[in-house]
Amino acid sequence: RPPVGAFTATATERVRRDIVGLLGLRNPAVTVTGFDRPNLYFDVVKLETKYKAAWVARYVADHPDESGIVYCATRKTTEALTDTLNQMGHPAVAYHGGMSPDAREAAQRDFITDKVPVVVATNAFGMGIDKSNVRYVIHHNLPESIEAYYQEAGRAGRDGEPSRCTLLWNESDIVTRRRLLDNDYENERLTPEEQEIVRQSKRRLLDGMVGYCRTTDCLHRYMTRYFGQELSPNAGSAAGEDIAADSSQSGRCGACSNCESTFETIDVTRVAQAISRCVHDVGQRVGSGKIVKILRGSRAQDLAWLNPERMPTFGMLKDVNEARVRDVLSQMATDGYLSIAEGRMPIVMFxxxxxxxxxxxxHYEIKQVERKSAAAGSGRSGGVADTADSANVPGDALGSYIPDDDEESLFQKLRELRRTIAQEIGKPPYIVFSDKTLRDMARIKPVTNAQFLAVNGVGQHKLDLYGQRFMQTIASFNAGSAS
Incomplete structure (x- = not known):
């Protein structure tokens, strides 16, 4: 048969095995290039639903010259948030599957060409979108999986420039997602047993997303570990190595809110150790529900065959709230201390x-429910508490240099020229030059062909097409500054 290739951006080891099996590949060569995006700053903000729109509006207002995507879970929320932003004077377009093809195309075109800086969308937006200068992606609601989140958040910073990915979540989001999984999945082509297996699989995916919200670990490390990659000084890109090396030495990556210590934690070492011992006591044969019951001293009939009263861990956590035990067990699974078996009965194993x-x-900690202000922190990530008044969002992300006033003024003039050229040729602005190239251009201020070719992202073809006009703008700017 002909050679077969399978390509995807975000696949865990389990998914890679499924791809090989479903396609019937024989001894395939599997290449994983790495998952870390060191130019992205990851942030998790626990926020009541009623404050989310104000938080988004504040962020957009503080970043008027940047392109951003705001993902919402429903069409209704998408349209409501778009209306809110426009009413507050922040131009935005909506995009969702319920809109007509012409309306979706117009919204996409306005965003791609920088006519409108912000698109508020459901997950219908994104496939085939390759806008390189998206500076931020905000998730208004909790996604259903790490895979979904990473694909959508990963649309930020594709030009390599510092960009931000913020997830707004609350406990209600989790409840809503779990209810949808339990009640809304019906497929007449599957047997009830097969449907239950699908539900269990989706619950595990959601647990991974919940773990991301609650973990105290570095968010970069959490993400890459989920996909089977451990960051280390000897792996990944040069920037990724710097992050890993810094994490190993100081515990701070400098590229996520967790490493900025903008939250309080709870010591759950005793709970975690008890859970691990109980998994041993039951011989890795039961699910999470039974483990929780045993630890809390339950004498439920469905436990009788295990003789739990004879186990050393029986009732060991009778003083701990059931929800807390479940949270810790779920977090241990997402952090790799436990694993959940596939199949209809999700057995908890080591x-x-x-x-x-x-x-x-x-020592083991989980994130406290309430966040505290990070006003006393480094200032890089700012701090966001659980109120709209605390939406003091940051301006810069990992690795961002701070341009002086002249560089920033020239950068804005270069952006205006880029937009003009893009309109003339009928192409998105980033096709002319990326933000990263314009930043380098503003720093170098080239006025000769040789200098222009030294700018990051410029080749002979771009020099021939656009070099003269950009160098004229730079020369005029230099003359004005000198006078």
Whole structure:
């Protein structure tokens, strides 16, 4: 048969195995290029639903010259948030599957050509979109999986420039997502048993997303570990190596809100160790529900066959709230201390890091429900508490240099020229030059062909097409500054 190739942007090891099996590939060569995006700053903000629109509006107002995408879970929320932004004087367009093809095309065109800086959309927006200068992606609601989140958030910063990915979430988001999974999935082509397997799989995916919101670990590390990659000083891109090396030495990557310590934590070491011991006591044979019951001393009939009263861990956590035990167990699974087996009965087993829980120096924390202000922090990530008044969002992300006033003024003039040229040729502005190239141009201020070719992202073809006009703008700017 002919050679077969399969390509995807975000696939865990389990999904890669499924792809190989479903396509019937024989001894395939599997290449994983790495998942870390070191130019992206990841932020998680726990915020009541009633404050989310104000938070988004404040961020958009503070970044008027940047392109951004705001993802919403429903069409109704998409349209409502778009109306709110426009009423507050922040130009935005909506995009969702319920709009006519002409309306969707117009919205996409206005966003791609920088006519409108912000698009508010459902997950219908994004496939085939390659706008390189998206500076931020905000998720107004909790996505259904890490895969979905990373694909959508990854539309920021494709030009390599510092960009921001912020997730707004609350406990209500989790409840809504779980209810939809339990009640809204029906497929007449599947048996009830197969449907339940699908539900369990989707619950595990959602648990990974919930774990991302609650983890105290570096968000870059959490994300890459989920996809089977461990950041280390000897792996990844040069920027990725710097992040990993810094994390290993100081515990701070400088590229996520967790490493900026903008939250409070709860020590759950005792709970985590008890859970690990209970998994051992039951011989890795039962699901999370039974483990929680045993730890809290339940004498439920469905536990009788296990003789739980004889187990050392029976009732060990009777003083701990059931929801807390479940949260810790879920977090341990997402952090690799436990693993959840595939199939109709999701059995809790030991994960790759299970042995760490038995170490004398083992320590485990989860994120406190309430966040505190980060006003005293480094200032890079700012701080966002649970009120709209606290939406003091940041301006710069990982690795961002701070241009002086002259550079910023020239950058804006170069952007205006880029927009004019893009309109003349009927192409998106980033096709002319990326923001990264314009930033470098503003820094170097080239006025000769040789200098222009030294700018990042400029080749002979772009020099021939646009060089003269950009150098004229730079020369005029230099003359004005000198006078």
């Amino acid at each position: 994960g790759a890091r299970a042995a760490e829980t038995a170490a004398p120096d083992f």
